[in-house]
Amino acid sequence: MPEGLVTLLEANRPTVTTSTGTQFLCYLRGRVRRDAGRIMVGDRVEFEPTENNEAIITRILPRGRQLIRPPVANIRGIFACFSLTYPSGNLELLDKRLVLAALDGIEAEIVVTKVDLVNDTERLHQLLSLYRSIGYRTWSLSVVDETGIAEWLSTPRDGIWVLTGESGVGKSSLIRRTIPHAAIETADLSRIGRGQQTTRWVRLLPIHNFWLADTPGYTALEKEGADPRLIASAFWEWRNVRCRFPDCSHRTEPECQVVAGVSGGQFAQTRYDHYRLMLEQWAKRWN
Ligand SMILES: Nc1nc2c(ncn2[C@@H]2O[C@H](COP(=O)(O)OP(=O)(O)OP(=O)(O)O)[C@@H](O)[C@H]2O)c(=O)[nH]1
Ligand SMILES: [Mg+2]
Numbered sequence: 393m394p395e396g397l398v399t400l401l402e403a404n405r406p407t408v409t410t411s412t413g414t415q416f417l418c419y420l421r422g423r424v425r426r427d428a429g430r431i432m433v434g435d436r437v438e439f440e441p442t443e444n445n446e447a448i449i450t451r452i453l454p455r456g457r458q459l460i461r462p463p464v465a466n467i468r469g470i471f472a473c474f475s476l477t478y479p480s481g482n483l484e485l486l487d488k489r490l491v492l493a494a495l496d497g498i499e500a501e502i503v504v505t506k507v508d509l510v511n512d513t514e515r516l517h518q519l520l521s522l523y524r525s526i527g528y529r530t531w532s533l534s535v536v537d538e539t540g541i542a543e544w545l546s547t548p549r550d551g552i553w554v555l556t557g558e559s560g561v562g563k564s565s566l567i568r569r570t571i572p573h574a575a576i577e578t579a580d581l582s583r584i585g586r587g588q589q590t591t592r593w594v595r596l597l598p599i600h601n602f603w604l605a606d607t608p609g610y611t612a613l614e615k616e617g618a619d620p621r622l623i624a625s626a627f628w629e630w631r632n633v634r635c636r637f638p639d640c641s642h643r644t645e646p647e648c649q650v651v652a653g654v655s656g657g658q659f660a661q662t663r664y665d666h667y668r669l670m671l672e673q674w675a676k677r678w679n
């Protein structure tokens with residue numbers, strides 16, 4: 393039975409791409425639909441070709457790590473895209489993306505987009521050095537003057553990598569710059585901020601040795617019932633602190649080394665504030 397990868401799910405019809413690059417527009421066999429629930433981009437499947445490059449999916453192979461927003465299966469990593477201007481980036485969403493990736497066992501790299509528009513280079517450098525010091529790989533990119541693009545793409549990676557970030561940060565533009573024939577839609581800036589997304593479908597495209605997914609700009613990021621300790625452990629910069637209580641939640645406990653580090657300027661206040669927000673919004677009650 394031939395195997396392939398679901399690279400597009402447009403109006404609920406999967407497109408499957410084989411290792412040689414042949415594409416099939418597919419239907420799901422009813423039984424498969426019932427057993428597997430929703431099929432996702434990134435799923436590996438077995439299929440039976442019918443005619444005219446159409447096929448029936450007969451089996452969805454077991455899934456590895458998956459993201460719910462955007463919905464992609466078998467993900468290796470995300471590029472958390474962030475722009476300082478147009479739209480002016482939201483650090484809370486950036487930290488949430490990074491923490492969600494960590495909770496799901498997915499790698500994350502930070503991509504600052506549109507750096508040709510940045511006037512406040514001081515702010516850019518502070519942002520990059522904060523996240524680098526925590527241990528994230530960071531990139532400053534521009535599709536206008538080409539800053540950083542070649543190095544970003546030639547870094548060895550494998551598997552499925554997903555561009556995530558608010559609408560208008562330039563995710564599709566990065567794809568279009570990389571694969572000019574991909575017929576990817578990008579927005580003009582007048583639409584930004586009106587809650588419209590230009591990209592409506594998740595689509596996987598081959599880049600060197602990995603797959604890159606363009607996704608719509610999600611901003612509602614949720615994780616219900618998350619273990620608060622795991623949320624804290626996703627803040628890598630705190631990994632070596634020794635609080636007085638080994639199960640310290642870093643809120644109001646005495647002699648908390650995280651709180652002390654934040655007041656002393658050793659840890660970023662923004663990250664700490666976002667940690668508190670994530671506890672409130674996502675965590676099961678601390679007990
Ligand atoms: N100056 C500048 N503008 C850029 C850059 N990258 C993208 N843009 C512009 O930003 C706007 C939005 O870009 P898109 O690539 O459509 O953004 P997106 O993240 O795909 O947005 P959604 O699909 O809505 O999630 C377009 O007008 C792009 O031309 C860049 O590097 N520099
Ligand atoms: Mg887009």
Ligand SMILES: [Zn+2]
Nearest residue numbers: 635640642648
């Ligand atoms: Zn503590």
